[in-house]
Structure formats: structure tokens, C-alpha cells
Amino acid sequence: MLDQAARDALVAAVGADNVISDPVGLRSYECDGLTGFRQVPALVVLPRDTESVAAAVRVCHRHSVPFVARGAGTGLSGGAMPVADGVVISLQRLRRVLDVDPVDRRAVLQPGVTNLDITKAAAPHGLYYAPDPSSQQVCTIGGNVAENSGGAHCLKYGFTTNHVLAMTVVLPDGEVVTLGGDSGEQLGPDLRGVFLGSEGTLGIACEITVRLLRVPETVRTLLADFPSVPAAGEVVSDIVAAGIVPAAVEMMDNLAIQAAEKAVGAGYTLDTPAALVVELDGPEAECGEQFEQVKAICERHGCTRLHVAGDAGERARIWKGRKAAFAAVGRISPDYIVQDGVVPRTRLAEVLDRIARMGDAAGLRVANVFHAGDGNLHPLVLFDADAGELERAEELSKDIAELCVELGGSLSGEHGIGTDKACSMPRMFGVDDLAVMDRVRSAFDPDRLCNPGKLLPTPRLCGERPGVYRPHPLEEAGVIERL
Template sequence: MIDTVLRREFEAALGTESVLSDPLQLRTYECDGLTGFREVPALVVLPRSTEEVAAAVSLCAKAGLPFVARGAGTGLSGGAVPVAQGVVISLARMRQVLDFDPEDRRMVLQPGVTNAEISRIAAPHGLYYAPDPSSQVVCTIGGNVAENSGGAHCVKYGFTVHHVTALRVVLPDGSVTELGADAPESPGPDLRGLFIGSEGTLGIATEITVRLLRTPESVRTLVADFPTVEAAGEAVSGIMASGIVPAAVEMLDSLAIEACEAAVHAGYSLDATAALVVELDGMEHECDEQFEKVVALCHEKGTTNVRIATTSDERALIWKGRKAAFAAVGRISPDYFVQDGVVPRTRLSEALSRIAAMSGAEGLRVANVFHAGDGNLHPLVLFDEGAGESERAERLAAEIAEMCVELGGSLSGEHGIGLDKACSMPEMFGETDLAVMRQLRAAFDPDGLANPGKVLPTPRLCGEASGRYRPHPLEEAGVIERL
């Protein structure tokens, strides 16, 4: 519980304007992009520097208060959901570029800088930042570090962990330490790699050093239509088996195409059952030669139409359509869950067939849009909460995630485990594995204050009814208010 004395200590450390305690303001922070999990925090603080983050965390440690770091709130696994009677440490005001060395191709950032902003700043120097999650115009580098985000181009360029060389981190006791180095590799255990993807359970990154890449000489992009999702999946396997490493291979099924076209009008074929977006980049002569092979492979696997982007504007529109998919699905369904799992590329067709069968069994539609090049599925389970379909949708989403593990994949490719899939962790890891994870977490956070209840299953969490928040009838009637 946060009393007046403790609130004033936070105000003294960060400034009155950086501490929120009004119930209406606190409601803004009750959930992330997975809106079914909600909890109103007791306090929200908005630091502007490493020192202020350290001061806030130190006060939490002193009082035994749980805290949750929050970036832009675009996460889709409930990772930024507050803890009851806890503190949210919002990094939204930490938006400075602290250092930029174009010659060394490195940039040092505060965690509130958006993913797309990095490339915008680097572009005049012929550089860019490779990881590109679909939410890159709003998601922040701090959130990318927490989730080890990837994006469409991760099949060639990897994830956040491959592009962050160093971190300045506030540990759960309020102390500050450095992980990694300016160089791509540093001696000793890879604590930087351990921290990236830990979903805020090991501390808070406050200064992030990223490496930048040279803008490729040539980029070629196509959209290939297919009569079935299985044929599109076979085309993906064929492209990857050929030895070509595309910059991106994305797949959309008919429902996803319908939604994207309604929102963006990117020129996808509405009569296609599935579409592949394939992009190659690199040296011009090599890119052109491999692009011809990709076109031939698509025809070999039964494409009904190949559209090749002839201008940078057309290429940008194709990608605008693909990256709008999650939000666009709201045009064809009142409610939906975004799932995230990984299967081996060789089993893409099998996974898609099983998702179709599972959705049919539940009587719900599933729109598929995903990073096909590395088998990272993003099925969108469509439902109508008003029609009482919520529980079926939750069950189907969980079954899809666990099916990915059964096929030799994983529960998450980039959205994280958070609250959403913590209870499915035993499907992927044995008790010994989970025990080691708990020991490692305790080494960083012995008091369990950093984002508790996330990632690892707990009896409390998994013994409760999971899923979307359902208001009490008296709340719906306006008789009572949820604080």
C-alpha cells in the first residue's frame, strides 16, 4: 500500500509532475495491447533519466513494492500489466538520442525512442536499424529489448539481441550496471543477451547501444498469390531450401488480405486464398539474379499471380498493408486475440491445416498473417464478446500456442510470454528447466519485485480463471466503479 508519506518520497525524488496518483490517470496504465488483462496500479512515475529510474526503483525496494516497467504499451502478452498496489515506471519521457556515431555505425538511446525513429535519424547517413516490428512507428526500443522483438526482416537480419551491443541497466535493488560493450562481442558470460527478452523481470534498461547497418544497394519486392495456404507454405519452404536468404517472407491468408485491403488499399488480390510478400536486398546483380529464382519458385509451387513492386512508393504501400494487418482485422471482427508462436518452416503447411481444423471445431474464424520465413505464426482469433464467444476464443488461442510446441516450435517468437502464456510454459519446459529460470531470476531479483507474476507459471496465476477482464453487472449498470 502506498501512503501519503511514500508518495511524497517519490515526488521528492522525481518531481511532483512526474508522479501520478489520480484514479482517472492511473486507469490509463491498467493494460497493454492485450486488453483482456487489467489491473490499476497504485502509482505511476515518469522518470527522465537513469538516475531518476534508479531513485524510483530504490524506493520500491526499500518499501517492498512490486514495480512494472512500461514503454509504449503496445505489447500483446500482458507483460506490462501492473501489479495490484504496485508501481508502474513509465519510460515514455525518456526519448533522447544520447550519442550517434555514423562512422562507427552505433547509436545510444534512451528506452522511449521509437523503433522507426532510429532509422529516420540514421537514414541521411546511409544507415538504418534492421529489426522492424509491425508496430515500429509507436513501439519503443526499451520494449523491443524487453521482448527481443524481431519483425518482418528478422529472417535475414535477426532479432533485437543481434543488434544491441550494450545496455545500461537499473537492477531491482536500484543499483546501476553495464551489460555488454560497444563491440559486438565482449568477454565473459553474455549477460546482455540474458537480459534482452527477459520481459522486465531482471531490471530496467535505461540506455541502449544499437548497431546500425548500411542501407542495401538494391531492394526487390513481390507479392505472389496462391490458391491455398498450403501451396503458399510449400513455396516458403522451397525458397528457403534453395539457399536464398530473403530479407523477408511474409504470408497473409484471405481473411487477413480482406482486412488489409479494407484499411489500406495496398493492392492485394481479394480473390487470393493466400499471398506471400517476398523481399530480397543486397548487391544489385546478386539481388536481381536471386529475385528471378524466387519468381520461378513461386510459379513452380502454383502461384496464380505475381505482382512486382516497380517503385519505392509501391513497395512502401505493400509493406503498409502488411504492417496494418493486426489493427485492420478490427474492420472484420468486433474482437480478436493476436497469438504468437513458432513452428519449423518445414511444418508450416501442417500447422496451417491444423489451425483451420481447430478453428472449425470451435466455430470461430482465424486470420493468419505471419513471418513465414522463420516460421513465426501470428494467427488472429476472431470472435464477438457480446455473443458469448470469449471463452472459446481464449481456448482456441491457447490450443494454437501449445500446438506450436507439439510441432517442435515454441510458445512465442517475439511477443513474449507475459501473463498470457505463463501457464503454458510447462508444455515447453520441464520442471528442471523452470527451476533454473527461477534461480536465475532470483539472482537478479531476490525479493521478486520486478514484474512479478509474468513469464513463469505460479500456483496463484495458474489457479485463477484466465483471460479477458469481465466487468461485474453492477459495474456495467453504473452502480459501482472499478478502481
């Protein structure tokens, strides 16, 4: 509970100019990109450096006040939703590139630096940062660390965990420690790896050292249309089976294509059932030979149109269409939920068919945009809240995530579990698995003050969902009363 003593201590820790307490200002922090989950915090603090983050955390620890770290608020799993009577520690003012080392190919960043700005800082040295989530213009490296984000190029280059060498972390009691090191591989337990993807439940990363890569010698990109989603899926499997590892293989179905084309005019075919964006990079000779193989595979599977980007401008337009897809869906539906799950590549056609049938049964449309190369799906459940479709949409979204587990995949590829899928964790993990995760979390945060109620299922979370109030089933049955 945030009492007056705790408020005064937080103001002293970060300065009065770095505290938001008025009701209107607090409303700006009530949710992240998953707007169906909302909770107004009691206070927001905006530290300007690592020490002031640590000072704020020490106050919260001393006064037993729960706190949630927040970056750009672009997360899609409710992971940055505040806690009632708790504090939001916003990292939006920690956005400096602290160092770029072109010799060792490293950069040191504050957590509020956007993904795209890392590459901009590295570009003068012929370097870039490989992970590129579709929201790279606004998502921050701190959020990437929390969710272990991937993006379109994760098939070849891996996820955030493959590019983060070290982190300066404020633990839940306010202690400042370093996890990892210059090489990324340290003796003893891999605490860097434990922290990455922990969704803000183990502490707050305040300085992050990332690995930079040389800009590829050659980049080649094509956009291919197909008569069906299964045909496009077979192309993906055949490309990988041929020993080719593209930098990216992205798939969009017709609903997603229509939305993206209406939004940005990227040159997609409006009536095609499915499209693939395939990009290869590397040495000129290797890239050229493999690109011809990819084109032949596309043609063998009935490609109805194959457009090769002729220059950097065309390549940028193709990617603009793909990266605009999530937001563009707002042009064809008043409301939508972005889901995130993973299936084996060999089951792409099956899962998409099942999703279509589930959508039909629910009376809702589902647009599909995904990283086809590694089977990371992003189904968008379209609905109209004003027409009373919210609960059906939420149920369908949950069922799609759990379907991915049923087919041998996972609940999340990069958006995280957060609040949205915590209750589905037992579908993927056994009781012992969840208990071990809970013990690890307790080792970092025995008082459960750091982003509580996220990631792991709890009776409160699963029985009484945050957000818009819904009566508990026992309340409806008259067994319990709401006080």
C-alpha cells in the same frame, strides 16, 4: 503495499509533476495491447532520465513495493500489466536519441525511442536499424529489448539481440550497471544476452546502444498470390532450400488479406486464398539473379498473380498492407486476440490446417499473418465478446500456442510470454528448466519486486487468472471461499 511513506518518497524521487495518482489517469495504464488482462496500478511515475528511474526503483526496493516498467504499452502478452498496490514506472519521457556514430555505426538511445525513429536518425548517414516489427512506428526500443522483438526482416537480419551491443540497466535494487560493451561480446557470462528478452523481470534498460547497418544497394519486392496456403508454404521452403536468404518472406491468408485491403487499399487480391510478400536486398547483381529464381519458384507452385513493385512507392504500399493487418482485422470482427508462436518451416502447412480445424471446432474464425521465413505465426482469433465468445476465444488462442510446441516449435517468437502464456510454460520446459530460470531471476531480483507474476508460472497466476474475475474451480465446487 504502497503506503503514504512510499508515495511521498516516490514524489521526492521524481518530482510531483512526474507522478500520476488520480483514478482517471491511472486507468490509462491498466493494460497493454492485450486488453483482456487489466489491473489499475496504485501509482504511476514518469522519470525523465536514468538517475530518476534508479531513484524510483530504490524507493520501491526500500519499501518492498512491486513495480512494472512500461514503454509505449503496445505489447501483446500482458507483460506490462500493473500489479495491484504496485507502481508503474513509465519510460515514455525517456525518448531521446543520445548519439549517432556513423563511423562505428552505432546509436545510443533512451528506451522510449521508437523503432522507426532510430532509422530516421541514422538515415542522413546512409544507415538504418534492421529489426522492424510491424508496429515500428509506435513500439519502442525498450520494449524491443524486453521481448527480443523480431519483425518482417528477422529471417536475414536476426532479432533485437543481434543488434544490441550494450545497455545501461537499473537493477531491481536501484543499482545502475552496464551490460555488454562496444563490441557486444564480452569476457565472462553473457549478461547482456540474459537480460535481452527477459520481459522486464530483471531490471529496466535506460540507455541502449544498437548496431546500425548500411542501407542496401538494391531492394526488390514482389507480391504473389497462390491457390492455397499449402502451395504458398511450399514456395517458402523451396526458396530457402535453393540457398536464397530473403530479407523477408511474409504470408497472409484470405481473411487477413480482406481486412488489410479494406483498410489501406494496398492492391492485394481480395479472393486469393493466400499471398506472399517476398523481399530481397543486397548487391545489384546478386539481388537480380536471386529475384529471378524466386519468381520461377513462385510460378512453379501455381502462382496465380505475381506483382513486382516498380518503385519505392509501390513497395511501401505492399508493406503498408502487410503491416496494417493486425489493426485492420477490427474491420471484420468486433474483437480479436493476436497470438504468437513458432513452428519449423516444414510444418507450416500442417499447423495452418490444424488451426483451421480447431477454429471450426470452436465455432470461431482465425486469420493468419506470419513471418513465413522463420515459421513465426501470428494467428488472430476473431470473436464477439458481447455474444459470449470470449472464453472460447481465449481457450482457442492458448491451444494454438501449445500446438506450436507440440509440432516442435515454441510458445512465442517475439511477443513474449508475459501474463498470457505463463501457465503454458510447462508445456515447453521441464521442472528443472523452469527452476533454473527462476534461480537466474532470483539472482537479479531476490525480493520479486520487478514485474512479478510474469513469464514464469506461479500457483496464483495459473489458478486465479488476472483480468475479468472468474471463479476458481475449487470455489465453484464449494471447497474454498473468496474473501
